[in-house]
Amino acid sequence: MSAICPDCKTPPTDHQEWSCFCGERFNHFVNIGKCPHCGYIHEFTECLQPDCKSITLHLNWYPPVTENVKNLKTDLNLISYLEKAPLSKNPIRKLDVE
Ligand SMILES: [Zn+2]
Ligand SMILES: [Zn+2]
Numbered sequence: 746m747s748a749i750c751p752d753c754k755t756p757p758t759d760h761q762e763w764s765c766f767c768g769e770r771f772n773h774f775v776n777i778g779k780c781p782h783c784g785y786i787h788e789f790t791e792c793l794q795p796d797c798k799s800i801t802l803h804l805n806w807y808p809p810v811t812e813n814v815k816n817l818k819t820d821l822n823l824i825s826y827l828e829k830a831p832l833s834k835n836p837i838r839k840l841d842v843e
Contacts, residue, residue: 748774748806750792752799757806761793778803 762770769782778787790803
């Protein structure tokens with residue numbers, strides 16, 4: 746999974762580590778923020794770039810998720826367009842009629 750900081754767009758490196766409340770240090774990007782020691786799921790991830798240090802929602806680091814949501818919205822728009830479209834221009838309704 747390719748993650749980037751939502752603010753500075755820098756990807757985290759494989760050897761970056763974040764510390765958990767339990768004292769464990771681990772890479773948030775191995776198991777979507779889940780601590781391998783205590784199992785706590787870290788909802789926020791701090792960017793370790795010295796000039797960024799932005800603390801953002803961990804899931805916002807995954808651009809494909811955002812893209813998928815955008816695509817999903819497009820699909821929903823298309824569906825609501827088809828539902829409102831006149832019968833002759835509506836392939837879904839046409840199938841129903843037959
Ligand atoms: Zn950053
Ligand atoms: Zn922990």
